Amino acid sequence: MNRINQYLFKETSILPLVGFRIIFGMLMVIGTLRFLFNGWVHQLYIQPKFYFGFIEGITPLPGNWMYLPFIVLLIGAIGIVFGAFYRVSTILAFISFTYIEILDKTNYLNHYYFVSLVLFLLCFVPANAYLSWDSKRNPSIQKISVPQWTIRILQFQLGVVYFFAGVAKIHPDWLIHAQPLAIWLQAYRDLPIVGDYFATSWLAFAFSWFGCIYDLTIPFFLLGNKTRPYAYFFVVVFHIVTWLLFPIGVFPWVMIFSTLIFFPATLHEKWLSKVATWCRWEKDKNLLNSHFHRNKLITAFVLVYAFIQLLLPIRSFFNHPQTLFWHEEGMRFSWRVMLMHKEGFATFYVRDKNSKREIQVRNEDFLTVGQIDQMATQPDMIKQYADYLYTQFKDSSFQTIQGPLQIRKPSIHAEIYVSLNGRNAQLFLAKKHNLQEKKYTFAPHKWLEPFTTKL
Amino acid sequence: MGGMKDDTFKKTELLMQLTDNYILPEYTYLQSELTILASTWNSFDKQPNEIQLDSLKAQWKRAYIRFQYVKMLDFGPGMNQNLAMSLGTFPTDTLAIETNIASSNYNLSSISNYDATGFPALDYLLFSKNAYSNITTAQNRKVYIGEIISKMKAEIDKTITEWSTFRSSFVDGTSNASTSPFSLVVNNFIRDYEILKWTKLGYPLGANTGNIQNPALLEARYSGIGKELLRANIHALQQIYLGKGGNGKNGKSMHDYLLALGKTTTATTIENNWGIFLNQIDSLPTSLEAALNSDKQKLIDLYNAIHFNTIALKTDMVSAFGILITYSDNDGD
Numbered sequence: 109m110n111r112i113n114q115y116l117f118k119e120t121s122i123l124p125l126v127g128f129r130i131i132f133g134m135l136m137v138i139g140t141l142r143f144l145f146n147g148w149v150h151q152l153y154i155q156p157k158f159y160f161g162f163i164e165g166i167t168p169l170p171g172n173w174m175y176l177p178f179i180v181l182l183i184g185a186i187g188i189v190f191g192a193f194y195r196v197s198t199i200l201a202f203i204s205f206t207y208i209e210i211l212d213k214t215n216y217l218n219h220y221y222f223v224s225l226v227l228f229l230l231c232f233v234p235a236n237a238y239l240s241w242d243s244k245r246n247p248s249i250q251k252i253s254v255p256q257w258t259i260r261i262l263q264f265q266l267g268v269v270y271f272f273a274g275v276a277k278i279h280p281d282w283l284i285h286a287q288p289l290a291i292w293l294q295a296y297r298d299l300p301i302v303g304d305y306f307a308t309s310w311l312a313f314a315f316s317w318f319g320c321i322y323d324l325t326i327p328f329f330l331l332g333n334k335t336r337p338y339a340y341f342f343v344v345v346f347h348i349v350t351w352l353l354f355p356i357g358v359f360p361w362v363m364i365f366s367t368l369i370f371f372p373a374t375l376h377e378k379w380l381s382k383v384a385t386w387c388r389w390e391k392d393k394n395l396l397n398s399h400f401h402r403n404k405l406i407t408a409f410v411l412v413y414a415f416i417q418l419l420l421p422i423r424s425f426f427n428h429p430q431t432l433f434w435h436e437e438g439m440r441f442s443w444r445v446m447l448m449h450k451e452g453f454a455t456f457y458v459r460d461k462n463s464k465r466e467i468q469v470r471n472e473d474f475l476t477v478g479q480i481d482q483m484a485t486q487p488d489m490i491k492q493y494a495d496y497l498y499t500q501f502k503d504s505s506f507q508t509i510q511g512p513l514q515i516r517k518p519s520i521h522a523e524i525y526v527s528l529n530g531r532n533a534q535l536f537l538a539k540k541h542n543l544q545e546k547k548y549t550f551a552p553h554k555w556l557e558p559f560t561t562k563l
Numbered sequence: 564m565g566g567m568k569d570d571t572f573k574k575t576e577l578l579m580q581l582t583d584n585y586i587l588p589e590y591t592y593l594q595s596e597l598t599i600l601a602s603t604w605n606s607f608d609k610q611p612n613e614i615q616l617d618s619l620k621a622q623w624k625r626a627y628i629r630f631q632y633v634k635m636l637d638f639g640p641g642m643n644q645n646l647a648m649s650l651g652t653f654p655t656d657t658l659a660i661e662t663n664i665a666s667s668n669y670n671l672s673s674i675s676n677y678d679a680t681g682f683p684a685l686d687y688l689l690f691s692k693n694a695y696s697n698i699t700t701a702q703n704r705k706v707y708i709g710e711i712i713s714k715m716k717a718e719i720d721k722t723i724t725e726w727s728t729f730r731s732s733f734v735d736g737t738s739n740a741s742t743s744p745f746s747l748v749v750n751n752f753i754r755d756y757e758i759l760k761w762t763k764l765g766y767p768l769g770a771n772t773g774n775i776q777n778p779a780l781l782e783a784r785y786s787g788i789g790k791e792l793l794r795a796n797i798h799a800l801q802q803i804y805l806g807k808g809g810n811g812k813n814g815k816s817m818h819d820y821l822l823a824l825g826k827t828t829t830a831t832t833i834e835n836n837w838g839i840f841l842n843q844i845d846s847l848p849t850s851l852e853a854a855l856n857s858d859k860q861k862l863i864d865l866y867n868a869i870h871f872n873t874i875a876l877k878t879d880m881v882s883a884f885g886i887l888i889t890y891s892d893n894d895g896d
Contacts, residue, residue, distance in 0.1 A: 288885075291882065291883070291885040292885050294570075294824065294885065295884070295885045295886070297570070297572065297573060297574065298573050298574050298575050303573070304570060304571065307570035307571070307572070308570050309568075449882055449885065450882075451877065451878040451879075451881050451882040452878060453873055453874050453877045453878050455870070460773070463773065465773030465774065465775075466773060466774065467770075467771055467772065467773050468765070468770040468771050469771065470761060470765075470771055506772070508769070508772045508773070508775040508777065509775065509776075509777050509779070510775050513772065513773050513775065525874045525878055526878065527878040527879055527882045530882060530883060532828065532829060532879050533874050533875075533878040533879050
C-alpha cells in the first residue's frame with residue numbers, strides 16, 4: 109500500500125495534463141458542433157417515436173428542448189478548453205454528454221463511452237491550475253506540478269482501451285478468417301492501383317494481425333521513453349488509416365491527440381509556452397514545486413476506478429463465445445471495437461387471443477431505419493421493442509372493413525434472421541416465443557436460437 | 564457454399580452498366596410514354612369521344628407499367644423530383660381529388676397532394692364509374708387531368724436533364740459510405756422491394772390488420788391492372804439484380820458481385836426466386852382483386868415467398884457487400 113501511495117502521489121509536471129485538457133476540450137467542441145451541424149440531434153433524439161434507453165425513465169427532453177443538453181455540452185467543452193469555471197464546466201460536460209449517450213442504445217459507440225469516462229475523470233483532476241482562465245483570475249490556484257495519479261489514470265484509461273481491444277481480437281473470426289475486415293476492405297476494390305489488393309483476402313489478414321498486435325502492445329510502447337516516438341508514429345498512421353477506411357467520425361483524432369498525454373513535460377512545454385504567450389497568460393514567478401500529501405480517499409477512488417475498468421472488459425471473457433458474439437452479452441463497455449459485421453431481418457407479430465388474429469408489424473411504423481438495424485441483432489433491444497409493441501397494442505382497436513378489430517391481451521412474437529461476419533443468415537429468434545413473458549436477465553437467453561453456422 | 568472468388572470485379576462497371584443500359588434508357592422510355600400520354604390527352608381534350616378515351620387509357624397503362632421500372636431509382640435526380648412518391652402514391656385520395664376539382668384551388672406539387680396526383684389519381688379519374696361523362700361535362704375535371712399529366716411529364720423531363728450532369732459523379736461512387744451511389748442503389752433496391760411487399764400485397768391482404776383483407780388498398784383498383792404492375796415491379800428488380808439493360812445490353816450486376824465474393828448459394832437463391840415470383844404472379848387470376856376474392860391462398864403464398872426472400876437480400880447480400888443499411892451518414896465504431 110505504501111508503494112502504491114508513493115506511486116500515486118509522486119510529484120510530476122502539470123504540463124501533460126494541461127495539454128490534454130486543452131486538446132480534449134477542443135475535440136469535444138468540434139465533435140459537438142459536428143453533431144449539431146449534421147442535423148443529428150433532430151434525426152436521433154427528436155424524430156424517433158421510441159428510444160431504446162439504457163435506464164428506464166431517462167428519456168429525451170420534449171422536442172427542440174433536446175438541443176439544450178448539446179448547448180450545455182458545448183459550453184462545458186469551451187470551459188474545459190479555457191480552463192474556465194473548470195469544475196462546473198467538467199461536471200456539466202460529463203452530465204450532459206452521458207445523459208445524451210444513455211438515451212438510446214442505437215447510438216452506443218465505444219468511443220462515446222470512452223469520452224464519457226474521460227469527462228468523468230477530468231472532473232477530479234486539477235487541469236485548470238496552469239494556463240487557464242481560472243488561474244488568471246485567481247493566481248493562488250496556480251501549480252506547476254501535480255500528483256502523478258492525475259496523469260497516470262488517464263494513461264491507464266487509454267491503455268485499457270487499446271489493450272482490451274487487442275485481447276478481443278484474439279478470436280478465430282478475426283485472426284483465422286480475417287472477418288469482418290475482409291468484408292469491409294473488399295469494398296475498396298475500385299480504388300485506383302491499390303484496389304486489387306483490397307479485394308484480396310491477404311490484405312485483410314495483414315490488417316487483422318497488425319491491428320491485433322498493435323492494440324495489445326501500443327500502450328506499453330507508449331510508456332517506454334525510448335520506444336515512445338516510434339510508437340506514436342504508429343498511432344498516427346494506424347488511426348489515419350482507420351479514419352480513411354471506416355465511418356468512425358472523430359474517434360481517430362481523439363486517439364491521436366489523447367495519446368499525447370504519454371509524452372513528457374518537455375514536449376508539452378514547447379507548444380504550451382506559445383499558447384501562454386498568445387493568451388497573455390503569465391506564470392506566477394514564485395511558484396514552487398509542491399509536495400503532495402497522501403489522501404486515502406483519492407487512493408481508494410483510483411483503485412476502485414481501475415478495478416472496475418479492468419473488471420468490465422474481463423467479464424466478457426467468462427462468457428461462452430456464442431453468448432458473446434451471437435447474444436451480445438458483455439459486448440458493450442468492454443472495448444470490443446470493429447469485431448462484428450451483423451445484419452438482421454426482424455419481423456414482429458402481434459397475436460390476439462380473443463379474436464385469434466395475427467398482425468404483422470411494419471417496423472418502420474414505430475422505429476427509425478437506424479433503430480431497426482441495431483435492434484434486429486441485439487437481444488436486449490429486441491425485448492425492449494417487444495415490450496413497447498405490447499403497450500402500443502394492448503387494449504387497442506382499429507378499423508377494418510369488417511368493423512373494428514379489438515385487441516385485449518396481445519402476445520408479441522418475432523422471427524429474426526441474422527448473419528454474422530459474412531456467414532449466411534440463420535434463425536436467431538423463433539416465432540414460437542411470447543416475448544412479453546420472457547425476462548431479459550444476465551443469465552443465458554434460452555429463448556434465442558443457438559449459433560450453428562460455420563464460416 | 565463458397566465459389567471461386569474474383570478479386571478483379573469492379574463496382575464501377577456495375578454502376579456504369581446500371582446507369583447507361585438501365586437507368587437512362589428506362590427514364591427515356593418513361594419520358595416517351597408520358598410524351599405520348601400528353602399528346603393523347605390533348606387530342607381527347609380537343610375532341611372528346613369514347614374511342615379517344617380508350618386510347619388514352621391504353622397509353623396510361625403503358626406509361627404506368629414503365630414507371631415500375633424506375634420507381635426504385637429513388638436517389639439523385641429521381642429523388643430530387645421525388646418521382647417515386649409524386650407519380651406512384653396509392654391508394655389515391657378520391658376525396659382530395661374531388662375537393663381539388665370542385666374548388667379549383669390547389670397546388671399539385673405540395674406533399675399533401677401526393678395522393679391526389681400521379682398514375683393512381685388518373686386510375687380513378689379515367690376508370691371510375693361514369694368517367695367519360697364526368698370528364699366531358701366538367702371543365703374543371705379536364706383541367707385537373709391535364710395538369711396532372713403535364714406535371715408528370717415535367718418531372719421526368721427534369722430528372723433526365725439532371726442525370727446528364729449527375730452521371731459522371733455517380734458511376735465513380737463505389738465507396739461503402741452510406742451515402743455513396745453504390746450504397747444508394749442497393750439500399751433503394753431493397754427498400755423498393757419491401758415497399759412492394761407491403762403496399763402491393765401486404766396491406767390489401769390485411770397482413771397488418773389481422774388478415775382482414777381490404778381491396779380498397781389495391782393498386783390501380785379502378786382499372787384492375789395491379790397484377791401487371793406487380794409483375795413489372797418484380798421484373799424490374801430482377802433485371803437490375805441480373806444486370807440486364809432496358810436497351811438489351813447486359814453487364815455486371817449485383818449477382819456478379821455476389822459470385823465474385825464467392826457467395827454462390829446466396830446469388831443463385833436470389834436469382835431463382837425472381838423467376839419463382841414471376842411464375843406465381845402468372846398463375847394468379849386475371850386481377851389481384853379477383854385473386855383476393857377467389858384465390859387468396861395463392862396471394863398469401865406469394866406474399867410469404869417475397870417476405871422470406873428478404874433474408875437473402877437484406878442480410879446475406881448486404882452483409883457480403885459490407886454496406887450499411889441506413890439512409891443517412893452516421894458514425895460507427
